[in-house]
Amino acid sequence: MINISRLWAGINQPADHLRYGLHSKPGMPCAPTSSRTRRPIVVWNITRTCNLRCVHCYADSHAENYPGELTLDQCFAVIDDLSKYEVNALLLSGGEPLLHPHLPRLLERATARGLKVTISTNGTRITQQSAQLFKTLGVAYVGISLDGIGAVHDRFRGVPGAFNAALRGFKLCEQVGQKTGLRLTLTRHNVQSMPQILDFIEREDIQRVCFYHLVPTGRGVDVAALRPEESRAALDMLLERSAAWHAAGSTRELLTVTQPADGVYILLRQLREGSPLAEQTRRLLSWNGGGANSSGRGIANIDTQGYIHPDQFWQQVTLGNVKTDSFSRVWDASLPASAAQLNELRGSDDPAERQKKLTGPCATCRHFALCGGGYRTRAAISNGHWFGSDPACYLTAEERAMQL
Numbered sequence: 001m002i003n004i005s006r007l008w009a010g011i012n013q014p015a016d017h018l019r020y021g022l023h024s025k026p027g028m029p030c031a032p033t034s035s036r037t038r039r040p041i042v043v044w045n046i047t048r049t050c051n052l053r054c055v056h057c058y059a060d061s062h063a064e065n066y067p068g069e070l071t072l073d074q075c076f077a078v079i080d081d082l083s084k085y086e087v088n089a090l091l092l093s094g095g096e097p098l099l100h101p102h103l104p105r106l107l108e109r110a111t112a113r114g115l116k117v118t119i120s121t122n123g124t125r126i127t128q129q130s131a132q133l134f135k136t137l138g139v140a141y142v143g144i145s146l147d148g149i150g151a152v153h154d155r156f157r158g159v160p161g162a163f164n165a166a167l168r169g170f171k172l173c174e175q176v177g178q179k180t181g182l183r184l185t186l187t188r189h190n191v192q193s194m195p196q197i198l199d200f201i202e203r204e205d206i207q208r209v210c211f212y213h214l215v216p217t218g219r220g221v222d223v224a225a226l227r228p229e230e231s232r233a234a235l236d237m238l239l240e241r242s243a244a245w246h247a248a249g250s251t252r253e254l255l256t257v258t259q260p261a262d263g264v265y266i267l268l269r270q271l272r273e274g275s276p277l278a279e280q281t282r283r284l285l286s287w288n289g290g291g292a293n294s295s296g297r298g299i300a301n302i303d304t305q306g307y308i309h310p311d312q313f314w315q316q317v318t319l320g321n322v323k324t325d326s327f328s329r330v331w332d333a334s335l336p337a338s339a340a341q342l343n344e345l346r347g348s349d350d351p352a353e354r355q356k357k358l359t360g361p362c363a364t365c366r367h368f369a370l371c372g373g374g375y376r377t378r379a380a381i382s383n384g385h386w387f388g389s390d391p392a393c394y395l396t397a398e399e400r401a402m403q404l
């Protein structure tokens with residue numbers, strides 16, 4: 001994740017200690033000494049069932065029941081293991097997690113075990129009761145997916161009325177004081193709506209927004225990704241809006257996800273424009289390490305069948321299964337089967353050594369230590385092997401060769 005509010009607007013943010021090794025607030029836990037040593041954030045797809053038909057769904061979900069999903073006891077065992085392993089956060093996703101028959105019991109167990117729990121939902125099934133439950137149990141954050149305003153969102157989500165239902169879910173969470181935000185995937189179908197989306201965020205006073213770059217997997221393979229010039233224009237728009245919000249006294253958190261090259265783009269602009277924040281951006285990106293410390297290291301995934309993957313989009317690589325082994329043992333590479341894959345995937349602690357394995361533009365890019373080779377999952381999916389370059393990197397050859 002690239003935190004624009006932190007890097008571009010210089011605002012302290014709640015997860016700065018995890019993302020950049022900073023103490024962002026008094027009372028925050030100590031910053032880990034290195035982003036390569038922190039425990040992962042686990043994205044757990046608890047069910048594949050969904051009530052919507054989103055065109056970019058990476059899980060290829062439908063409104064049906066899927067056999068083989070984890071039993072309640074298996075789910076409890078996963079939660080207990082993740083808690084003992086002290087993972088940084090547990091993100092419950094789907095399908096639509098609110099359609100899981102035992103969601104309240106999973107939340108109860110996870111929060112009682114001290115896990116920081118967040119939920120990623122399409123928002124349409126949130127009721128007053130469920131919003132209150134999230135708040136009472138101490139769910140840290142509810143991320144609601146939105147892809148546009150009104151009909152644009154409904155078209156994307158494949159169901160008329162999805163926008164209004166998601167907005168109602170958002171407001172119900174807000175009414176009970178549940179921390180809630182939006183997540184949007186940038187594609188060629190909605191990029192023209194960005195000014196309206198940003199106006200909407202401002203008008204509704206939404207305090208956290210994540211813009212995802214498309215990862216072409218699941219049904220997302222058929223969705224048109226942004227061209228390089230569109231990515232640059234979209235990011236410029238986010239930077240400008242973030243600065244305007246900051247100038248108006250807002251601490252709204254604005255992030256991009258699945259494109260570490262955004263951090264380099266921000267640094268390049270700051271250097272070009274003589275920003276006093278440039279040196280800090282360089283330091284924070286370097287601490288974070290970008291894609292090299294993300295999938296398979298800082299991010300993990302458990303799918304609906306219990307299989308463990310480097311992240312939720314990278315289902316082609318399977319490291320183990322929580323039905324037959326514990327997540328912690330697999331992730332610690334203490335099993336020969338997972339160890340070989342994880343060690344290969346994680347590579348050397350030295351960025352220069354890691355870069356030697358890559359092919360394509362990332363192999364010679366001067367910003368590898370800050371970016372880590374873009375989003376490694378997209379690189380792997382698009383190239384058919386683990387060490388290709390991220391095809392969605394929109395930096396020019398001149399920018400990649402620049403000495404920063």
Ligand code: SF4
Nearest residue numbers: 362365371373374393
């Ligand atoms: S070429 Fe690769 S390492 Fe360089 S900025 Fe782009 S994605 Fe990152």
